[in-house]
Amino acid sequence: MTKLTSARTAHHLDERVAPVPPGANLSTAGVLDPMGASMTFARNEEIYGEAEPADFVYKVVRGAVRTYKVLNDGRRQIGAFYLPGDMFGLEVGEVHASSAEAIGEVSVLVFKRSAVTALAARDTEVARQLWDTTARELRRAQDHMLLLIKTARERVASFLLDMASRCPGGSEFELPMSRQDMADFLGLTIETVSRTITQLENAQVIALPTSRRIALRNRAMLSRLTAS
Amino acid sequence: MTKLTSARTAHHLDERVAPVPPGANLSTAGVLDPMGASMTFARNEEIYGEAEPADFVYKVVRGAVRTYKVLNDGRRQIGAFYLPGDMFGLEVGEVHASSAEAIGEVSVLVFKRSAVTALAARDTEVARQLWDTTARELRRAQDHMLLLIKTARERVASFLLDMASRCPGGSEFELPMSRQDMADFLGLTIETVSRTITQLENAQVIALPTSRRIALRNRAMLSRLTAS
DNA sequence: CGACCATTTGATATGGATCAAGCGATGTGG
DNA sequence: CCACATCGCTTGATCCATATCAAATGGTCG
Numbered sequence: 001m002t003k004l005t006s007a008r009t010a011h012h013l014d015e016r017v018a019p020v021p022p023g024a025n026l027s028t029a030g031v032l033d034p035m036g037a038s039m040t041f042a043r044n045e046e047i048y049g050e051a052e053p054a055d056f057v058y059k060v061v062r063g064a065v066r067t068y069k070v071l072n073d074g075r076r077q078i079g080a081f082y083l084p085g086d087m088f089g090l091e092v093g094e095v096h097a098s099s100a101e102a103i104g105e106v107s108v109l110v111f112k113r114s115a116v117t118a119l120a121a122r123d124t125e126v127a128r129q130l131w132d133t134t135a136r137e138l139r140r141a142q143d144h145m146l147l148l149i150k151t152a153r154e155r156v157a158s159f160l161l162d163m164a165s166r167c168p169g170g171s172e173f174e175l176p177m178s179r180q181d182m183a184d185f186l187g188l189t190i191e192t193v194s195r196t197i198t199q200l201e202n203a204q205v206i207a208l209p210t211s212r213r214i215a216l217r218n219r220a221m222l223s224r225l226t227a228s
Numbered sequence: 229m230t231k232l233t234s235a236r237t238a239h240h241l242d243e244r245v246a247p248v249p250p251g252a253n254l255s256t257a258g259v260l261d262p263m264g265a266s267m268t269f270a271r272n273e274e275i276y277g278e279a280e281p282a283d284f285v286y287k288v289v290r291g292a293v294r295t296y297k298v299l300n301d302g303r304r305q306i307g308a309f310y311l312p313g314d315m316f317g318l319e320v321g322e323v324h325a326s327s328a329e330a331i332g333e334v335s336v337l338v339f340k341r342s343a344v345t346a347l348a349a350r351d352t353e354v355a356r357q358l359w360d361t362t363a364r365e366l367r368r369a370q371d372h373m374l375l376l377i378k379t380a381r382e383r384v385a386s387f388l389l390d391m392a393s394r395c396p397g398g399s400e401f402e403l404p405m406s407r408q409d410m411a412d413f414l415g416l417t418i419e420t421v422s423r424t425i426t427q428l429e430n431a432q433v434i435a436l437p438t439s440r441r442i443a444l445r446n447r448a449m450l451s452r453l454t455a456s
Numbered sequence: 457c458g459a460c461c462a463t464t465t466g467a468t469a470t471g472g473a474t475c476a477a478g479c480g481a482t483g484t485g486g
Numbered sequence: 487c488c489a490c491a492t493c494g495c496t497t498g499a500t501c502c503a504t505a506t507c508a509a510a511t512g513g514t515c516g
Contacts, residue, residue, distance in 0.1 A: 120355075191496080194497085419464085
């Protein structure tokens with residue numbers, strides 16, 4: 001795992017974050033999107049920190065984001081990766097449960113949480129969608145727990161299939177994150193991740209046009225290696 | 229980990245599950261409780277299965293419940309233990325994300341999900357509480373992920389402190405679950421759990437009046453062993 | 457008492473971590 | 487344009503925490 005010593009950067013949102021009108025909704029269509037302020041973050045820049053006030057909610061427009069928690073000695077667990085179209089940073093409590101960082105250059109839409117929850121108080125449908133967003137995160141977290149009891153090969157196989165389904169490009173796609181990020185997501189070391197990927201390549205299950213680019217060669221086999 | 233071959237029992241709720249009147253709420257005070265039907269389950273009895281329709285929501289009255297998921301080869305990950313006062317089985321989607329079983333003899337209150345969500349559609353406060361319940365589960369799951377990257381000793385220490393805070397009796401309490409359940413919750417084997425507990429006992433950090441009964445002797449040390 | 461089940465303890469094996477070095481791509485300054 | 491530092495990734499050698507296999511112990515209930 002990585003040992004982090006953490007540097008902290010703060011961001012202050014200007015007043016361009018408009019109030020949200022009644023009647024809007026949060027669906028994938030992004031009806032809310034025009035209400036959000038656009039912001040960009042540099043590679044490895046912190047978007048928010050764990051336990052900081054959760055005043056904003058985010059939606060990825062371009063790039064990728066990681067959320068994570070760290071133990072007192074710096075071991076890091078990445079809880080999730082967010083890709084374009086994904087929402088993150090939504091909390092019910094007053095503070096963020098994890099930290100969030102830009103993986104590469106990232107642009108996001110930012111919404112005032114108070115505006116979103118105010119809208120939910122008036123519109124039942126919006127309230128349901130907020131709840132649904134949290135429930136989806138919960139299911140993801142539960143699946144992640146299951147992943148963390150698998151073998152290294154099973155974890156990597158599961159991860160690659162998941163990324164393949166989320167990245168544009170079908171069976172060939174670009175990983176937005178480093179091997180270290182993958183390792184901290186999967187609960188493995190960077191060396192184990194690297195070796196496992198090499199094994200899969202040798203077994204013709206995948207190909208690696210570049211180290212960040214994955215081509216699925218035998219999806220059925222990969223699926224089998226997943227342990228469901 | 230346990231290898232399960234799974235036996236499946238179904239339960240059918242009689243018509244004593246009453247509709248929920250507007251104005252009630254879900255707080256710990258349990259204003260909703262009188263609306264729930266009481267049911268009991270025997271040791272190891274299934275309460276619901278993964279992917280079954282999530283028509284009911286439950287609240288533990290007496291005993292303890294485990295929720296879990298299994299891999300295709302039977303490895304089991306227990307997602308959570310629910311003790312008296314805890315709510316479980318609440319889903320946003322149509323089906324349960326995990327299975328649930330009674331650990332010992334358990335009695336629960338059962339609510340129709342449709343009644344609860346109908347209430348939420350009329351009462352903003354109830355809607356917020358449902359969302360909050362899911363968000364609390366999410367935070368728990370995120371903490372659980374973090375636990376799964378710790379060492380065996382750290383996991384066991386974290387677990388014992390968590391149970392101590394949730395069980396009545398302060399620094400001496402009864403574990404409701406077997407070593408196997410603990411192992412499947414912690415992502416360890418039963419042998420490793422047992423040995424680790426023995427180590428903690430030898431180090432005078434805890435005492436074991438019986439194998440199921442834990443007395444915390446040095447909470448500060450246990451806390452330190454937690455790795456935060 | 458005797459059977460059964462949960463738990464502990466012991467001996468050994470192993471998957472993944474750790475420590476260490478090499479390699480290739482990218483960028484920088486001379 | 488090239489020497490060379492840097493960074494991300496891979497590969498190799500060894501170690502160790504935890505799993506696995508096996509057996510003993512202890513508590514519970516008929």
